[in-house]
Amino acid sequence: MPSGDQKRARADIQRLDTRSYGVSGPMTFDTVTELWRQSEHMFEDNTVLEIDLAQVTRTDSAGLSLLVEWMRGASRQSGRVEFLNLPDQMLALARVSNVEHLLAGKRSEQLS
DSSP, X not given: OOHHHHHHOOOXXXXXXXXXXXXXXXXXXXXHHHHHXXXXXXXXXOSXXXXXXXXXXEEOHHHHHHHHHHHHHHHHTTOEEEEESOOHHHHHHHHHTTOXXXXXXXXXXXXX
């Protein structure tokens, strides 16, 4: 894929219900700033937040960092985040980066 197409890649967060959101598109250096902006309101009214990653098409270390930041954001509000359908690429990055323990309990069956 040409780099121009990658720059136009769009990531989006959609509300699925009162405490669930879905992420679609790439979670990469090119998109995480926009995803963070879209997500800032998610932590306001939720003690338990579910984020479904089934529609994530590509990820890199910036995407993994965003997951960690979402966990921190929820913690600041005395809440927690549960990630659903973590992409294999995200799990592999977590293992290589030695941060898979941060995702433990989020989808532990995927981490074993």
